[in-house]
Amino acid sequence: MPHKTFLAFILPSIVAMLLFIALPIVSVAVQSLFVEHQKVLLTVETCQPLGGCSTETRVDSEASAKLRAEQPLGQFNGLGTYFNRAHLAFDEIGEILRVNSGLGDVAARIYDLPFYRALAFTLAYTFIVTPLAMLLGFVIALAVNIVPALLKGPVIFFSLLPMIITPLIGSLILFWMINSEGIIGATLQAVFNDPTLSLKASPVLTWATLFVYGVWTNAPFSFVVFYAGLQTVPGDTLESAMIDGASRWERIRYVVMPHLAPLATFVALVQLMDNFRVFEPIVGFSAQANATSLSFSIFNDLRNQNAQLYGSAGATSLLTIAGVVVLLMPVLIRTWREHAHKS
Amino acid sequence: MSVAMRRPLPLNILATVFVVFWLFLAAFPFLWTVWGSLKVESDFFSRESFWNAIFGVRTQLETGGQFTTAGYEGAWVTNAFWKSAINTLIVTVSVTMISLTLGTLGGYALARSGHRYAFWILIAALVFRAMPHITLVSGYMLPFFQLNIWGHLPTAIIVLVAINQPFTLWMLHSFFLSIPKDLDESAMVDGCSRFEAFRRVVIPVMWPGVITTGLFSFLLGYNDFAVTAMLLNQNNQTMIPKISSFLGSINDAGNVMYAVAAVVSATVPLFILVLFFQRQIVSGLTAGAVKG
Structure with missing residues (x-):
């Protein structure tokens, strides 16, 4: 296809992506170098006829607003935002590494820093939920493959629901059930005979609840893909493996699993990308006290009641994008190699 | 399918039980919430027992019926x-x-x-x-x-x-x-x-x-x-x-x-x-x- 025709076809799409994906990244990068204006303070001396004089400091709202209108980005701060306590916190980490009482202490104190807290949960969620959901999906696919056809239809129908459900809605539905007055929460209290048991109270339980939600909503995708893959496993290979005396497990291990390996790579890639942006469940489960993610910290900065912290949100955003690139690196390198090999 | 490919009965039962269990996990939260949305708050979030949400004890007391559409009215009309x-x-x-x-x-x-x-x-x-x-x-x-x-x-x-x-x-x-x-x-x-x-x-x-x-x-x-x-x-x-x-x-x-x-x-x-x-x-x- 000539370059000109290609361009004519793809231009609208490219323009949309450049304007609303590439440009915002630049905008985020610029924003992250600035920090909100300090409020303009005004010292006023008021003298009472009898009580003498007193000085008070007030916020000059007019001057503050004017300053904001002139420089909407705020003050230039360089890379300051990246290194402050709310982000990479190099000073604090240096301090922790210098003075500490053992590895546990270091971990606990680093975990107290907001950025590392969010990073820890995001990574834990990504790398725990993805394999567990794939495993569950694989087992469901194996099981559905051998149950009577009568069951297959309803199973596929209902399995799709947890996957396509709006993340916020799905997490709310589960959140109401695990509420101490909801069906699961109340039952757990009864089972453990502990009326104060609450899945929201401790960090460990909150993390576990979010992971359970993640597996619930992610497993169907693996299930559907693996189930489709199972239909294409060559019957001849299975049969010859059996003639050679392979047990049921060995057939799964040495015939089915290698056959599904390319699909597993695809599923893992998609789910790692999706889980890395974990955000809605934290809102839905009101879990921010015990678990925050990178996406949630950005949301929180933008939602700040007093002043929207664009600088801080921008810095976290860029660090998150860097994380995405690192996450995709193996894929990008592989694709690049294959491409270079081909041409 | 050849005779040799036939599966033993316990495996079939195990698979069926597991699939039914997954079906329950996938579908129950939705059914439960749909059912509960037709009850009053003190039933859906019952302090006494979740059976209240199923039988609608408080709903019966507060509204006089088994089901109430108050939630839907509040959301769609009032809000x-x-x-x-x-x-x-x-x-x-x-x-x-x-x-x-x-x-x-x-x-x-x-x-x-x-x-x-x-x-x-x-x-x-x-x-x-x-x-x-x-x-x-x-x-x-x-x-x-x-x-x-x-x-x-x-x-x-x-x-x-x-x-x-x-x-x-x-x-x-x-x-x-x-x-x-x-x-x-x-x-x-x-x-x-x-x-x-x-x-x-x-x-x-x-x-x-x-x-x-x-x-x-x-x-x-x-x-x-x-x-x-x-x-x-x-x-x-x-x-x-x-x-x-x-x-x-x-x-x-x-x-x-x-x-x-x-x-x-x-x-x-x-x-x-x-x-x-x-x-x-x-x-x-x-x-x-x-x-x-």
Whole structure:
């Protein structure tokens, strides 16, 4: 296809992506170098006829607003935002590494820093939920493959629901059930005979609840893909493996699993990308006290009641994008190699 | 199937039990919430026992009936959830239509180009696809405030279209690859220009792929929270941010039930979607995987 025709076809799409994906990244990068204006303070001396004089400091709202209108980005701060306590916190980490009482202490104190807290949960969620959901999906696919056809239809129908459900809605539905007055929460209290048991109270339980939600909503995708893959496993290979005396497990291990390996790579890639942006469940489960993610910290900065912290949100955003690139690196390198090999 | 492939009975039973168990896990939360949305708050969130939610003890006492639609009335009438539903309809339909129009053109070009830069565009799209939406949202807000376009539906629509483009391009690109090149090339030999070939030959055969991609575009627009929550003002809120705003005022009695009713209402379209398009959704999920 000539370059000109290609361009004519793809231009609208490219323009949309450049304007609303590439440009915002630049905008985020610029924003992250600035920090909100300090409020303009005004010292006023008021003298009472009898009580003498007193000085008070007030916020000059007019001057503050004017300053904001002139420089909407705020003050230039360089890379300051990246290194402050709310982000990479190099000073604090240096301090922790210098003075500490053992590895546990270091971990606990680093975990107290907001950025590392969010990073820890995001990574834990990504790398725990993805394999567990794939495993569950694989087992469901194996099981559905051998149950009577009568069951297959309803199973596929209902399995799709947890996957396509709006993340916020799905997490709310589960959140109401695990509420101490909801069906699961109340039952757990009864089972453990502990009326104060609450899945929201401790960090460990909150993390576990979010992971359970993640597996619930992610497993169907693996299930559907693996189930489709199972239909294409060559019957001849299975049969010859059996003639050679392979047990049921060995057939799964040495015939089915290698056959599904390319699909597993695809599923893992998609789910790692999706889980890395974990955000809605934290809102839905009101879990921010015990678990925050990178996406949630950005949301929180933008939602700040007093002043929207664009600088801080921008810095976290860029660090998150860097994380995405690192996450995709193996894929990008592989694709690049294959491409270079081909041409 | 040969006799040797037959499975032992215990394995069959085990598999069936497991599948039924998964079916329960997948479906029960929805059934439970639908049922509970027709009860009063003190039943759905019962301090005594969850059996109250099943039998509706307090609902009977408070309203005189087994079921109550108070939650739905509160959400749809009192809190104008219908307005959010209309906004959602506008946003999702526009996002789907525009995404598909841009996506089919772009996807077709990528599938037929054969030049090296087409590959790099796809790789860039993959990186864009992986980016958390909220990171982009933080880049939109200041410029949109400055340009005075923050808060309006068209703004959110165009942003969602752009965010959706990488996925649409990938999906339609691989779909167009499966349509034989000979088809449009023979049309061009017969004297069509590239555009005419696209219009007369490719468009008539592309609908299965477009419908599947459209379903996922619809889901993206419908399920979005990050973009719509941050970029729309109170009047233009779509359903999902509206539900989260119900939660903000959770302490007022009865408000939780509004949220429950709204959640059930917002689930209904998704349920219908799966009911009618199950085959397309499944094929869409597996298409990307098989072609990988």
